[in-house]
Amino acid sequence: MVPGPAEKGDDGAYLATTYGITPFPKLWADRIAKLLSKDDVAEIVDLGSGAGGPVVRVLKELEARGLRVRVTLTDLFPNANAARESPSIRYWPEPVDATHVPSALTGTRTMFAAFHHFRPDAARRILRDALEHRRAICIFEATSRTPAAIASALLIPLLVLVLTPVVRPVSWVQILFTYLVPILPLLIFWDGLVSQLRTYSVEELEEFTRDLQSPDYRWEAGLIEIPRLPAGVPYLIGRPHAVL
Ligand SMILES: C[S@@+](CC[C@H](N)C(=O)[O-])C[C@H]1O[C@@H](n2cnc3c(N)ncnc32)[C@H](O)[C@@H]1O
Numbered sequence: 001m002v003p004g005p006a007e008k009g010d011d012g013a014y015l016a017t018t019y020g021i022t023p024f025p026k027l028w029a030d031r032i033a034k035l036l037s038k039d040d041v042a043e044i045v046d047l048g049s050g051a052g053g054p055v056v057r058v059l060k061e062l063e064a065r066g067l068r069v070r071v072t073l074t075d076l077f078p079n080a081n082a083a084r085e086s087p088s089i090r091y092w093p094e095p096v097d098a099t100h101v102p103s104a105l106t107g108t109r110t111m112f113a114a115f116h117h118f119r120p121d122a123a124r125r126i127l128r129d130a131l132e133h134r135r136a137i138c139i140f141e142a143t144s145r146t147p148a149a150i151a152s153a154l155l156i157p158l159l160v161l162v163l164t165p166v167v168r169p170v171s172w173v174q175i176l177f178t179y180l181v182p183i184l185p186l187l188i189f190w191d192g193l194v195s196q197l198r199t200y201s202v203e204e205l206e207e208f209t210r211d212l213q214s215p216d217y218r219w220e221a222g223l224i225e226i227p228r229l230p231a232g233v234p235y236l237i238g239r240p241h242a243v244l
Contacts, residue, residue, distance in 0.1 A: 014160070014174075014188070017167045019054040019142075024233070027224050028054070028112065028140045029061030035108055035136050035239055041068045043107025045135075047098040047126070048114035049073035049091070052082040055112070059086060072105060074098075099125035101133070109137040115236075116141060116198040123200070124208050127238060131212050136239040140224075143192070143199045144233050153193040157185035205236040216243045 019025055036042040042062075046055055055071055062069045071089045073082060074096035082091055096102065098111065099122055109130055115123060130137035143149060164170060164178045177184045200208075202221050209219040218241040223232030 014163065014167050015051065015053060016056070017163050018159070019057055021163070022142065023227060024140070024142050025054045025057035026061050027226070028110075028138070028235075029058050029065070031140075031224070031235065031237065032058065032108070032110065032138055033062060033065050033067060035138070035237070036062070036067050036069065038066055038068075041070055044069055044071045045101065045105045045107045045109050046071060046073050047075075047096065047101065047109055047111045048117070049075050049079070049082065049112075050114070051079050052089075053112045055089060056085045058110075058112075059088060070107075072107070074101075074105065099129055101129055101135075103133065107135070109135050111137070111139050113140065113142045113195075115139045116143065116195055116200060120204075120208070124212070127208055127212055127236075130238055131214060131217050134217065134240045137237070139205070139236040141199050141233050141235065143196045144223075144231065145196060145199045145201060146231065148231055149199075150193070150196045153189060153196055156189040156192045157182075160185040160188050200234065202234050205234060209236070209238070212238075216241055 032044070049055065052073055055073060059069055059071055069088060072092050073089060074092040076095050076097055078091060078093055078095060080091070092105065094102075096105065098114075098118075101109065111126070115126070118126060127137065160178060161182075164174065167174070174184065202223060205221040206219075209221070212219070217238060219236065219238045221234070221236045224235050225232045
């Protein structure tokens, strides 16, 4: 498995580059596309966006499927420097708490590689908020708490050494602390390892939804298989469901 993006405080450009060598943006877009209609411009509200993560790539994948999409990036600590790279992406300037999303932000909610940061109580509140507002929510992780995934974190320092020259923008400080004093490969390895260890299993995701049942809302949790690898990453999708 490809080591996943890590924690707050990591270099956003490095993470965005990492997404480019993974199949995750395509795999996630496959799932999101099923929730969106081609008839209208679909609204996506991304939660815990950090520096933007995979959003630009996911948007391209959705557009390639004929969908017209507008994305609003949000974060508790909005990142003014986040790469938008598309007129269809905007960054909400006010702090947005994923457990209490303002009603002005309508649309399908997404959260990429961030759910493992939330303790169970907050994780449940994120899901409850989506349910109470009858908004679809897609929780995607790029990590997994399996022995193989945890072992794969050992590849992260090597990946940082290989990828840093293609990261844009890259600073001299990054180069210095990657190659001359290799602190960054170790820090990013540690972040990646902790992310793998914190990732909720499919069973835990299902458990979070146990008290969040409603006839007009459905939950689906599972593993997204990674092509050519005997591995998968967990996801949880909640969506309003028409009651006949
Ligand atoms: C791993 S980082 C960014 C993940 C990003 N989606 C990506 O793929 O690169 C997780 C983000 O969650 C944000 N965050 C932490 N607590 C939050 C909360 N209660 N509501 C919304 N965002 C929060 C952090 O500021 C951080 O930017």
